[in-house]
Amino acid sequence: AGAFRIAIGLALARTARPRSDAQAAVVLRRHMSAKPSRYDVLKAIRIRAALTDRRRDEGADALDLGFIRARAALVQEFPTAALVFYGAEIERPLLALVERLLAEALGGRGPKIKMLPITGDKWFRSQGFAASWNAGRVRVQEPKDRDGWQNDYVAQHVEFNGQAGNEDDLVDAGTAAHDYLESISTAPPGRPLTTGEGSEADRMARFV
Numbered sequence: 001a002g003a004f005r006i007a008i009g010l011a012l013a014r015t016a017r018p019r020s021d022a023q024a025a026v027v028l029r030r031h032m033s034a035k036p037s038r039y040d041v042l043k044a045i046r047i048r049a050a051l052t053d054r055r056r057d058e059g060a061d062a063l064d065l066g067f068i069r070a071r072a073a074l075v076q077e078f079p080t081a082a083l084v085f086y087g088a089e090i091e092r093p094l095l096a097l098v099e100r101l102l103a104e105a106l107g108g109r110g111p112k113i114k115m116l117p118i119t120g121d122k123w124f125r126s127q128g129f130a131a132s133w134n135a136g137r138v139r140v141q142e143p144k145d146r147d148g149w150q151n152d153y154v155a156q157h158v159e160f161n162g163q164a165g166n167e168d169d170l171v172d173a174g175t176a177a178h179d180y181l182e183s184i185s186t187a188p189p190g191r192p193l194t195t196g197e198g199s200e201a202d203r204m205a206r207f208v
Contacts, residue, residue: 003032003033004029004030004031004032005030005032005082005181005184006027006028006029006030006042006078006080006081006082007027007028007030007081007082007084007177007180007181008025008026008027008028008071008074008075008078008081008082008083008084008177009025009026009028009084009085009172009173009174009175009176009177009178010024010025010071010083010084010085010098010113010173010176011023011024011025011085011168011169011170011172011173011176012085012087012091012094012098022046022047022048022167022169023046023047023048023067024044024045024046024047024169024170024172024173025044025045025071025074025173026041026043026044026153026170026173026174026177027041027042027043027044027074027078027081027177028040028041028042028174028177028178028181029042030181030182030184032184036135036137037132037137037181037182038137038139039132039137039138039139039178039181040139040140041138041139041141041150041153041174042078043074043077043149044149044150044152044153044170044173044174045074045149046169047067047070050066050067068098068101068102068105069105071098071102071105072102072105072110075102075106075110075111076106082111082114082180083111083112083113083114084113084114084115084116084176084177084179084180085113085114085115085116085176086115086116086118086125086172086175086176086179087115087116087118088117088118091115092115095113095115098113099111099112099113114180116176116179116180121162122162122168122171122172122175123161123162125172125175125179126160126171126175128175128178128179128182129171129174129175129178129179132178133157138178140153140154153170156168156169156170156171157170157174
């Protein structure tokens with residue numbers, strides 16, 4: 001119960017090739033009344049795909065769905081969430097492109113993405129989130145089956161070491177959401193009314 005804030009952290013592949021780096025998004029909720037801060041991971045998605053839909057060569061009906069489609073669905077599911085991303089100034093055009101594609105996918109005006117300035121490498125940036133995680137203040141709901149997104153999410157965090165080649169997109173996306181929410185010192189009046197954002201997570205959650 002009580003007020004909370006939600007953020008969607010993004011990790012964007014730095015290439016147009018659909019089968020290389022993964023795109024990721026993590027939805028994180030901070031309970032504003034909890035001291036110290038407490039977080040729920042509401043959803044995480046990770047897709048090896050281009051930003052937009054792409055038709056395969058083998059047939060007109062063979063379509064690879066782009067990550068913008070999945071991201072637009074998250075925005076609709078969590079309409080009060082801020083979108084955040086760790087990036088450099090050179091990536092402003094990329095964010096502008098993502099914002100335009102999101103607006104098109106949503107059929108009108110889309111959300112702006114807040115870019116957090118990069119400080120150090122991914123290992124260094126992850127330390128604040130790691131401290132919250134290790135203190136048991138990051139809660140992940142139990143997966144319903146072996147294919148649940150929670151399994152991939154937890155596994156990547158356990159295996160993350162900051163080394164080159166280590167999969168880190170979910171860690172990077174979650175770190176961005178965590179650091180943005182940590183920077184907010186006041187809660188909005190009342191509890192945001194956002195569909196699908198936590199009744200099941202509240203009932204079935206555990207600390208990891």
